[in-house]
Amino acid sequence: xVQLVQSGPEVKKPGASVKVSCKASGYTFTDYTIxxxxxxxxxxxxxxxxxxxxxxxxxxxxxxxGRVSISRDTSATTTYMELSNLRSDDTAVYYCAxxxxxxWNVLWFTDWGQGTLITVSS
Amino acid sequence: DIxxxxxxxxxxxxxxxxxxxxCKSSQSxxxxxxxxxxxxxxxxKPGQPPKLLIYWASTRESxxxxxxxxxxxxxxxxxxxxxxxxxxxxxxxxLQYYTTPLxxxxxxxxxxx
Numbered sequence: 028x029v030q031l032v033q034s035g036p037e038v039k040k041p042g043a044s045v046k047v048s049c050k051a052s053g054y055t056f057t058d059y060t061i062x063x064x065x066x067x068x069x070x071x072x073x074x075x076x077x078x079x080x081x082x083x084x085x086x087x088x089x090x091x092x093g094r095v096s097i098s099r100d101t102s103a104t105t106t107y108m109e110l111s112n113l114r115s116d117d118t119a120v121y122y123c124a125x126x127x128x129x130x131w132n133v134l135w136f137t138d139w140g141q142g143t144l145i146t147v148s149s
Numbered sequence: 150d151i152x153x154x155x156x157x158x159x160x161x162x163x164x165x166x167x168x169x170x171x172c173k174s175s176q177s178x179x180x181x182x183x184x185x186x187x188x189x190x191x192x193x194k195p196g197q198p199p200k201l202l203i204y205w206a207s208t209r210e211s212x213x214x215x216x217x218x219x220x221x222x223x224x225x226x227x228x229x230x231x232x233x234x235x236x237x238x239x240x241x242x243x244l245q246y247y248t249t250p251l252x253x254x255x256x257x258x259x260x261x262x
Contacts, residue, residue: 135189139198
């Protein structure tokens, strides 16, 4: 079965960077696009961007003004989301999620990682 | 960006009764080339990631009980739980995947009355 397993929680200081991983299994990694979504306490889910795991192309939300990058390692079947210049309002649970079908970069999400809590605090 | 507005913010429904959640998009999410509405519904329980219920506005995901149904087109959508069960207590979100940035509704918390 499809599994997306994310890295563990982290505490970071303002201005630092964080890199969250999402290891995929149970399907052909390069056939599907992975998205990243975050959820701050009491806030709605917020889309951050996607990566086509096959060709490595990405599309990132402009809301993060260049602070976010998404990459992948096909040999490790792992996707990474890095957020730089962290602020206190970046404190959130970060999720990776796989789209429903091959050959689509943007579609609904069928499978999600368990979430990674990133806490930004001085 | 497409803004997704859900209503109500919360509702309390008796077991076995109907629950109705609304989602309105600031612009149409209907693709006229394939006549599909690019809208999905999820539920989320505390400490868990969202779980898919409905996609293409009205197609139930495999394994989802048939008490969950989705309807609507264009900018106005509804999720209906026909007979609320205890395990349906959760926060429900709509998602538009018509265009990036993908955007979610603010959530509707469903509780037992």
